[in-house]
Amino acid sequence: MIHKQFILAVLLVILLPLQLPLNMSAANTTSRIIHVAKTGLDSNVGNEKTPLLTISKAETLAQPGDQIIIHKGTYREMIVLHSEGTSMDKRITYMAASGEDVIIKGSERVKSWVKQGGNIWRAEIAENVFRGFNPFVIWINKETPTAHLGNVYMNNNPLKEKLTIDEVGRVEGSWVTTQENGKTNLLANFGKLNPNKELAEINVRSAAFSTIDSGASYIVLDGFKIAQIASPMAAINGEQPGAIAVNGGTYWLVQNCSLSDCKSVAISIGQTGHSYPNANPGNPEYRDLSRDISEVGHHVIRHNHIFRCGQAGIYGLLHGTCSEISDNLIEDINTNNEFSTEETAGIRLAMAVDVIVNHNLVRRVNGTTEGGYGLFLGPLFQGARISRNVISDTRRSCIYLYNNHGPALFDNNILSGPGKESKEGVRMESAEANVFVQNLFYDCGFSNIRIPGKTFATSNYLAHSLVIKQTIPALPRDDHWYSNLFIKGGLDQLEGDAGCEADYNVYSDSASTCSWGDKHSKVVVGSAKFKLVGSAYSIGLKLNNESIPKVSCPTLSPSFMGFFALSKQFIEYPDGRAITIDKDFSGNSTSESSRIPGPFYQYPKLDSIVPLFNYQK
């Protein structure tokens, strides 16, 4: 019998590659389509009628150019990518079948709960369930251990971790864990629900899609619902895991996915970094990462819904370079304040040269006295363009820019800050040459300071490359502010650092101009009645636009915005073409030099809502 099974297995291994070409894609004659379904078997050939059972099995068969189509159902597995594509035409694609819900979970269902009295239930989890990664023994923060990486879920909603059984007894929807006799004990208060009949789940995996150590390139992930991943905490100068983790890989496309309840990072486009205690001008930080720019980044992270994640929605060192992050809805980050690090943000990127962050909605990012940013860039984001994003309800600044020589462009963004009095809104530390045009800043604080302490040797690069051109300290200077709309908080909070310019702006709701510019800017008496009108998946803007005067402003041309001699570049596209800002948030143009500052040249009639972002599920 065993002998027959062995022969069958050998035949399958031999024949499978021969049979798969029968399922050739019409678009690419050399690619194959491999199907995966919950009705399948991993011993199947993987065509539509006899699909595989697991995505991981399909991964072992995937070759450059192949498409793996996954059909509806919940897949409880971590797919470790060993194979990669070889070019944009030969990517390996993992996609949900059209119109089908494909859920990938980092959790396992638990049905062995034993009632302890009251609403408290107890489950004893054997170590082998975790397969070497037990998130219930790992604290998120070792220094202040208040929450583990693991979590308990009831009907897809996370429960709140407590530190004592007494607390769990008092709080419905909470749990506590202990280790006894080599097993993980979970005590949870499910209220009136019976966890053995309802859907009770616990984290057991650290990622949905990860890669081998050297990373994998040319991968497409499309249309998945990824949830309940116990992704460990990431550090820019350390490991950077995530529910989806490129781990140094390049040229990924991640689109149309939802990622929820990822404990730390949802999508990591980074790689393991390290600290640089002996950095100096001759050997600056991240020098070891400098290489051919075509060999890093180039990811496209597009139209994803990231919510209820702890540390960051999108995160990474180096491989944000030449990447595009667009149309993503990132919300409810660090809701439980389990992360007390500066590295908590909707989007957090370092060494992200020529990155484009376009039209994302980032809202409700929590934090403590540290962290809780909408977008945190740095060190090193030369050539970045941050455009048409809506960022609101952040614990700290909407935008935090750290240690960079610039230039970088911020245009047509709507930033609703945490309050001018908090001095948070646009926070900069030794961030040079940031050009802000046509943005709307609501109740934002503004600051740019020199990084205290040790003088850093900060690299800048030959334009659109990672070739180090200079290693000198970055300073707070050369920021330009043109044609912006400031409501409640103005540039009076900024000192006139060297090379800083501000003009052609409008200030409303008691926002004040700066003392070192704003010669042609206008101040409005009264209120613009700014309001962001949010709902699930969308947000809009209400504004008393009639109160906003037009300002005659020169064309926001490359020469007007400045030639940045240190980096030897204008404000430019990644391909080197200089950028003229001649379109507003909606893509409308105007030939009039006299126009309304901020992200809209025109507004609809009074009291109507201007749509800003609508995530199409």
Next chain:
Amino acid sequence: MKQFYQLNTKKLKSVLSLVIALILSGTLPLQAQVLSLDTPQQYHPQAFVHPGLLHTTKDLARMKEMVANQIEPWKSGFEKFKASSYSSSEWTPHPAEHVERSLLLGAGKNIGDLEKDVCAAYQNALMWTITGDEAHARTAIAILNAWSKTFKIFDGTDVELGAGLCGFKLANAAEIMRCTYPAWSPAEIKQCQAMFMNVFYPPIQYFALWAHGNWDLACMKEMMAIGVFCDNHALFDKAVDFYYKGPGNGSLIHYIINESGQCQESGRDQPHSQLGIGHLSEMCEIGWSQGLDMYGAVNNRLLKGFEYTAKYNLGEEVPFEPHSDASGRFPASKISISGRGNLRSIYEMVLNHYKNRVGLPAEQYKYTKMAADKLRPEGAGFNADNPGFGTLLFSLKGENNLNVGNK
């Protein structure tokens, strides 16, 4: 020439008025890295004088005559010059396709070979005009041709310095040889000009606004030199414009920051301060060759920088005003003792201008003269930094002659 001087005086009047007004108002604009790329005004619309960099025909003739007649101080200056290995007609060039000057540990390609070769080219060109020994002419041409045929890529973190310093000496060599050695073919000259425009100029075209002033100045003097050798007036004007009103640390008033002569790099160290004022003086000397009195700008500001620097390096005290430079990156609260007393070979050129050409009262160049006297005969410049050998190259006969360009 006199007519031209008057014309330029008129054109410069508005520029200098602005500069002086800014100084008096104490509101010098600080710009860390944003550079206006506006076309500068024309400072030199008519044809260039050739040779017209550090040495005109008259200068070369004077050196030749004085050395031939064994007249001091040229005699001892020449002995020192001749003893330099770079003055040997036996010099063999080591051209490279790629040169990198870099601060990064482990980086750097062929920059040492280039620095040595440009010194050899310049000094052999001068040896040829002084001695008439054609072997030197052949060596100078061999170096120029070897590099202009081979050199394609110049890069590295410090490429502005590499291109500025090396290109300047090489351009001076080329300018002398084009005017004195007919055997250097038009095709070879064209090839050399192409090298300057395509390899040396691109790295310096935007100056170095983020750096200490000697960086800007290396770019400026090289740009001026390429302008003359390639008969490119736009480059010449761009460099001269930066001298008068450039936003970086290299402009005259940003480098010699006040009337006491304090320099932008005085708080950094003394060798760089001397390097910087040396660069400024070389620009002035080229300007003089072409009929511009850049020496006289802002009430002889250059001389004040030399006096201040010489005085301090001769052991006397000088006032120091706490200062933040034009880029804001290099604040200084006190003068630097680093390198104090190590006089560089930069003083003869400036002394001879103000003493023998302009005829200023002796007290105005007291310390510059003391420095020159102490060094005389001046030796080599440090690496390719400055031309050096000022006793031979820039000593004048003692004539006072206020006519600009009358060399």
